[in-house]
Amino acid sequence: MNLGVLERYKEFLPVTSNTPLISLGEGDTPLVASNRIIDEVGCERLFFKLEGCNPTGSFKDRGMVVAVAKAMEKGVSSIACASTGNTSASAAAYGAHYNLRTTIIVPKGKIAKGKLAQAVAYGAHIAMIDGNFDQALNIVKELCEKHPIELVNSINPNRIEGQKTASFEIIDDIGSAPDHLFIPVGNAGNITAYWKGFLEAKRRNKKLTLPVMNGFQAEGSAPIVNNQIVKNPQTIASAIRIGNPASWEKAINARDESNGIIDSVSDSDILEAYKKLASMEGIFCEPASAASLAGLLKKANAGEDFSGKSIVCVLTGNGLKDPDISSTIEPVSMNEYSADISDVERALDLT
Ligand code: F0G
Numbered sequence: 556m557n558l559g560v561l562e563r564y565k566e567f568l569p570v571t572s573n574t575p576l577i578s579l580g581e582g583d584t585p586l587v588a589s590n591r592i593i594d595e596v597g598c599e600r601l602f603f604k605l606e607g608c609n610p611t612g613s614f615k616d617r618g619m620v621v622a623v624a625k626a627m628e629k630g631v632s633s634i635a636c637a638s639t640g641n642t643s644a645s646a647a648a649y650g651a652h653y654n655l656r657t658t659i660i661v662p663k664g665k666i667a668k669g670k671l672a673q674a675v676a677y678g679a680h681i682a683m684i685d686g687n688f689d690q691a692l693n694i695v696k697e698l699c700e701k702h703p704i705e706l707v708n709s710i711n712p713n714r715i716e717g718q719k720t721a722s723f724e725i726i727d728d729i730g731s732a733p734d735h736l737f738i739p740v741g742n743a744g745n746i747t748a749y750w751k752g753f754l755e756a757k758r759r760n761k762k763l764t765l766p767v768m769n770g771f772q773a774e775g776s777a778p779i780v781n782n783q784i785v786k787n788p789q790t791i792a793s794a795i796r797i798g799n800p801a802s803w804e805k806a807i808n809a810r811d812e813s814n815g816i817i818d819s820v821s822d823s824d825i826l827e828a829y830k831k832l833a834s835m836e837g838i839f840c841e842p843a844s845a846a847s848l849a850g851l852l853k854k855a856n857a858g859e860d861f862s863g864k865s866i867v868c869v870l871t872g873n874g875l876k877d878p879d880i881s882s883t884i885e886p887v888s889m890n891e892y893s894a895d896i897s898d899v900e901r902a903l904d905l906t
Pocket of ligand 1: 872
């Protein structure tokens with residue numbers, strides 16, 4: 556049975572005797588070894604961390620469960636967040652399970668269909684604003700200052716605490732930290748959390764070698780890469796369409812302390828990686844998640860030598876969340892036939 560992040564990692568989390576050890580079964584996600592794409596990279600070992608296997612289909616559940624538990628500990632009965640979709644789906648699910656009023660503020664028309672469907676089904680109060688994620692985050696911050704509502708975006712440190720557990724799992728699974736971690740960057744909470752997790756693990760085990768952190772933004776939403784706020788961020792990877800990341804400084808720390816990089820990938824690089832993961836590895840993630848592999852392929856194709864290295868690409872969310880993008884993939888073969896086996900055999904060249 557999956558114990559959940561709080562029960563499994565309570566000694567490393569801000570858990571007191573009054574913290575309810577709530578769970579929807581988050582964490583303990585698969586680390587899958589690459590079977591085909593590894594040949595293109597030329598590294599020793601390549602793994603994908605399937606965060607889309609969390610209960611609401613994204614990594615957000617790891618941090619949300621801690622933020623919600625701490626809110627419940629305080630006696631708060633109302634939570635809120637701004638979101639590009641996944642945070643709101645996660646907040647709404649925990650809100651439903653623990654009977655908390657959940658308010659989500661999202662950019663109108665910019666949320667992938669599956670994520671909005673989740674928020675609706677879980678019963679969230681949904682405010683769709685005529686603005687982008689950065690504006691939604693400003694509004695929700697003010698809202699939570701004025702009213703007794705718990706903010707559950709990743710500026711809430713409990714979110715980062717929960718999300719760092721993914722690093723612990725990776726270390727447990729491969730027996731060490733990887734040489735390189737590749738990860739998409741949006742609001743920059745997750746890269747911050749992974750780095751915190753690796754640092755804490757090293758404090759417990761001095762022999763651990765820390766990974767190089769490689770974060771990737773989408774080209775049209777790359778404020779950290781260009782060192783400039785993007786007023787009107789654009790990318791097909793709607794989850795990371797963010798122009799002013801809340802954890803900007805912390806992401807830069809993670810980059811610099813690990814001798815890593817934060818770079819950008821184009822939408823076409825993202826789509827290519829997204830399609831490769833599905834068609835060559837059987838892993839269907841959402842476009843934003845594929846920014847991690849797109850970044851790795853960009854570096855490998857530019858001639859970076861990864862021989863002898865172990866690499867983990869974090870795949871942050873499930874591909875089913877964004878059916879509009881997946882419907883742009885051309886099927887290998889998809890035709891209509893009569894309900895007659897000989898007809899189908901002829902069509903499939905099996906006669
Ligand atoms: N991948 C996915 C699928 C995401 O949903 C997000 C962020 C990221 C990557 C980037 O993570 O923000 O910690 O750097 N989604 C947030 C949301 C912003 O509202 O769901 P980050």
